[in-house]
Amino acid sequence: MKHDRTIPMDASEVQLAACLYCRARQKTLCGGCELTELRSISQLKGKREYSAGETIFRPGDRPHFTGIVVEGTVSVGYALPNGDERIVRFLTEGNFFGRTGGQPVPYCFRAETDVRVCAFDQQDFENSMQAMPAMEAQLRDILIKEIDASREMIAWLSGPDARQKLTLYLVHLCEQQDGAVKGNAGPVRITFPATQGMVANHLGVTRWSFSREMSWLRSQGIISSSGHRTVIVHRPDRLIDIASSGRSDRNKARPALSGKGVEAAVQ
Incomplete structure (x- = not known):
């Protein structure tokens, strides 16, 4: 007779395990968090999936969540006067997007491939920034890299x-x-x-x-x-x-x- 030695896990443990083994974790906000902080973050997140070609945010939308790309590619673009669209950025694994304070987004965010997103309610996200210094420090590092990426874009354009x-x-x-x-x-x-x-x-x-x-x-x-x-x-x-x-x-x-x-x- 075989015995099932699987250790049962409750929902919070499953969420934590998903964060621990997430491929994007070291590339994004959660990378510098301790286990206790990661546990708290895992309980706040939700999952969203978008099919290729689906619009996530339109210009002027006020995002109700902050997203982290876990898998796939999101394009960021704006409409030109002649009706064409210009792509200014590609968001890939580990990149985050959204606006704090209820500010509208100036660009169109669209899934170029099938996309999986780790999503946080805006208010929960802002509260976590205040409660977790490591996450706030990681955000500063990411913003610096974003500035560098903008400089790189200027270089090749x-x-x-x-x-x-x-x-x-x-x-x-x-x-x-x-x-x-x-x-x-x-x-x-x-x-x-x-x-x-x-x-x-x-x-x-x-x-x-x-x-x-x-x-x-x-x-x-x-x-x-x-x-x-x-x-x-x-x-x-x-x-x-x-x-x-x-x-x-x-x-x-x-x-x-x-x-x-x-x-x-x-x-």
């Missing part, structure tokens, strides 16, 4: 042509892989957060220009494609050289990109 914009962005994606560009290591496997058409929109180039420059990088042996959104970067050092060349031509006083290419480009 201000590139002189589609090639430099694309290579700057590819360097950025490589650096997200645990600093894989440092030391010019390769190959590096990266994944676009959305379709190549959406990434082209984000970079401010046409889909034709994006496709042309991707083909050129493949012809040079710098990258190869592995699936619809996955790219293998074989020569990160060449990417860095190409990304820095246009900027150094425009401003000889600025240093060329090195191991942390995008950081050097925006200084």
Whole structure:
């Protein structure tokens, strides 16, 4: 006769276990929390799921929850005067979004893939910030990174042509892989957060220009494609050289990109 040795768990323990083994935990607000704090957070959260193409917030909405992306990609964009949409940011695993104090959001938040979100009631979220210093400190660190990300975006959007914009962005994606560009290591496997058409929109180039420059990088042996959104970067050092060349031509006083290419480009 077999005996079931499974230890029963109540709802709060199940919620805590989900937080402990969450892939996004170390990338977001919960990363610096102690076990007791994480237990408190786990009891406040809720789950939300969105299908690809579904709108989460529209411009002017007053979010009633703060969300943390656990899985999938959320695009952040706004409407142009001609009716087109411009993507300003992709939110992926560990990124959070929402506004405190009942302020309206200025952008459209849309699920580009199927998305799972860890959601906190706005008032509960604001109260937890006051009660948990570690979480508040983590929020400050995240805000600093958000500022750095904005500087990076300015760097690749201000590139002189589609090639430099694309290579700057590819360097950025490589650096997200645990600093894989440092030391010019390769190959590096990266994944676009959305379709190549959406990434082209984000970079401010046409889909034709994006496709042309991707083909050129493949012809040079710098990258190869592995699936619809996955790219293998074989020569990160060449990417860095190409990304820095246009900027150094425009401003000889600025240093060329090195191991942390995008950081050097925006200084």
